[in-house]
Amino acid sequence: MVEYNEKQVKKVDVWRLKKYLVKAKVLDISAGKNIIVLNDDEAKEHDIYSGFRTELTIKNKKLVAIVDVGHESIRPGEVGIYKDMAANNGIKKGDSIEILHLNQPASISYIKKKLDKGTLNDEEIHTIVREIMEDKLSEIETSAWITAAYINGLSDDEIISLTHATMESGEKLNLGKKPIVDKHCIGGVAGNRTTMVVVPIIAAAGIYIPKTSSRSITSAAGTADTVEVLADVTFNIDELKEIVLKSKGAMVWGGGMKLAPVDDKLIRVRHPLSLDPEGMLLASILGKKKSVGAQYVLIDIPVGRGVKIPYVERGNELAKHFLRVGEKLGLKIEVIITDGAEPVGNGIGPGLECLDVLDVLGGDGPDDLRHKSSLMAGKILEMCGKVPVGKGYKVAEDLITNGKALSKFREIIELQGGNKNFKRTDIPIGKYTHTIIADVSGSIFHIDNKTMAKIARIAGSPKDKGAGVLLHRIRGDRVERGDKLFTIYAESEAKLDFAIKALADLEPIEMRKMLLGSIR
């Protein structure tokens, strides 16, 4: 339509034209990622704002960095370079750096589409995940993505795409063996260390179970924290492969390898509002299971007061969603709905939970943990066809009774760098203790997962392996005034004092009451 006075100009991206030249100023601060600090006014003039991605050209080398502004010490014509970034790239004070505002990530319009209740296609979902992995999205944008998925939901097809994208964001375990099974618990139940019982049972039965677990975020201990009492849990994917090929089972920390790493990037953004959109939950769990090559997956959905899923009905819905999406992903899934209203096992905290596990593997231990673990192991053995339906529980129990599960457990501990001949007395248990006594007689109506976790954390869990809470009684128990209810363990007197003081505001155990209120 228009005719130029000049010769034909080259086709260019107009926003890439806004580059400008500044001198480096190395800052005495490190971030572990590329951050540059620009002068506020100067950045605005170039349409660059905090959180934007820029491309830097320094001595013909190109780098991508996130922009920060508003630091008063950066004058126009300067760019502040974080110390580690300067060191890693040989940038010195006074070096000329060209700043180029990168285009808006493509994801922005896809996130906007989801905000407007649209449905994203496979490529759009993959682009969002890729750009999150490339650090191209700010926390503001990522928060909008999660919020939109939370409110507007994700379709089954979107979840399938997200699962594949999540999987492709990281590494894969290629065992070259079959069948491979896995398990996952939705979480929120204190204690509940079934993995450490189920994995040795399944592996002892000759089935591959390369189990990766998480560390605690808000609980008293994650499985990884508890295994760590006896062995290492941080391994890369090749080391995991070696362990599993030898022993058939492993109990490692998922964060040690790059399985579905996009998830780790989202946790920081999901955490403040505890936002866990169902579609993202499914994609995250199933993406990790597919990443380790699992064909059979048992999902445990605990329901009850204070856990993520409050009612059985809601648990059933979620279970159906797992089955539907799992089928499309080529996964054979079974879901169990379990009572999650109270802690499972007696210990809460890494060392105390570890004792429960050893007791169960020794043929004793808390009834609930032993029963739940055998139930789960049995289901898995039935699912993958190892034993006929209806026989799994018995086979699992037998593997405990005949000592094969415990010796498999010792074998895995050794392969993970621990001492296979550990004794019960090797488990660290805090030497500062305080026991809470019933001041009324009655029956126990409720033991609160979150409150118990809070007490254990204040006492030092999971960092202090010996810190935590040991329950002497469980729900439904009849207690008399003066009976012991639970004991707090800590590794320092100060932390024990904190935990005791905290009790003043907390009600970890509720007794049954007849009168629930009076209205007049």
Place this chain on the structure above:
Amino acid sequence: MVEYNEKQVKKVDVWRLKKYLVKAKVLDISAGKNIIVLNDDEAKEHDIYSGFRTELTIKNKKLVAIVDVGHESIRPGEVGIYKDMAANNGIKKGDSIEILHLNQPASISYIKKKLDKGTLNDEEIHTIVREIMEDKLSEIETSAWITAAYINGLSDDEIISLTHATMESGEKLNLGKKPIVDKHCIGGVAGNRTTMVVVPIIAAAGIYIPKTSSRSITSAAGTADTVEVLADVTFNIDELKEIVLKSKGAMVWGGGMKLAPVDDKLIRVRHPLSLDPEGMLLASILGKKKSVGAQYVLIDIPVGRGVKIPYVERGNELAKHFLRVGEKLGLKIEVIITDGAEPVGNGIGPGLECLDVLDVLGGDGPDDLRHKSSLMAGKILEMCGKVPVGKGYKVAEDLITNGKALSKFREIIELQGGNKNFKRTDIPIGKYTHTIIADVSGSIFHIDNKTMAKIARIAGSPKDKGAGVLLHRIRGDRVERGDKLFTIYAESEAKLDFAIKALADLEPIEMRKMLLGSIR
């Protein structure tokens, strides 16, 4: 329920117990707000994460600071203190500082409620606004709030509460006079400097119009940028009062005073996704109008291709929403829907737009700007009862023709620190120019607001007051091959070149085409 071995312990907030002592390390970086840097592992141990708020005790003085982590240079036992924070509070290297994790802001649960499609009450909305003002919410949380308001919407009562909270977040103008009128344009139209014509007309008619305007964010110029060509625009609320009491009108930058400052805090979060939830838009605009004491407000909703409101029907809905909420707020509102598909006036960029305004006030100038300004001024005069309905337009036109508007304009410019005897030739206009010529004959079908703004910005607007685009033809004009279409102005040859190069990818003017596509 429990009985303590110790004496009765004091009621304490359990999360407040997790305090710890560290030594200050002053960092060579400033942020203009309180930021501390903690060692990553140590912070985690105390349940403190990036973005959390902490209370610091330093020599018995308490401060609130935002936490950053992950800087490799901070070791356990140390806290990094930004240079300005250290200077402002007399913190020296090695000072002992007690770190205390503050409770989660109350807003978090209210935001969660909105995410779950709940309705917030007045107190909940006020709490969110207050905590945003107190910097207690992170960008992640604020982004979730805006996203939730965008997807789930805000009820009229929520908008009323938000308007009051927005208003209360800042200062108020108490003129002690009546009537006070105001106007607002939803924006997106290039040029369109009606405020600079309407304000002097209204003030010349003896009506108070303390108009605050914004600067450009993505456009070529905001009203504040354009007024600044002739006068200062940054005044505090007392100075604004003085100007308006003298001349009845003012044309100042809203950002210069603390009117509804919560809005400024949200812009950074809304900008990346261009999220502008309707309820927040209403609360923001009406909160500002109430803050200056306006009783009568004229709202201009431009509709058309490329502006915020694409269709008249959508404009009507928004207009009704304004009237409904305005009535509950005790504001008399009138809304006009205008054609916003093309720029209003010939100039795009501060200096060029200023010339249009001066020409219109001189009785000449672009027809569209003159007509729209008289229409708006007339409506306002009718709304507040100054002139009978149906006479406003004529009265407004007369105030231009008899020179009273222009002399009022000069008076306001002088009160705002400018030279009242400015001449047309005083306006800075870039000396580097490039004119685009039609390469076909035909009629002009569309002139694109956003594309023209982009060209003007690449040429240097709004920072370079003389940079911009001057349109020689408007929509519907018949042009012959070789006719001038528009001229780009820049203050440097390099910026002009950037703008010319950018044209290769842009289509700022579309000619009418008969064949729109062929499918086979």
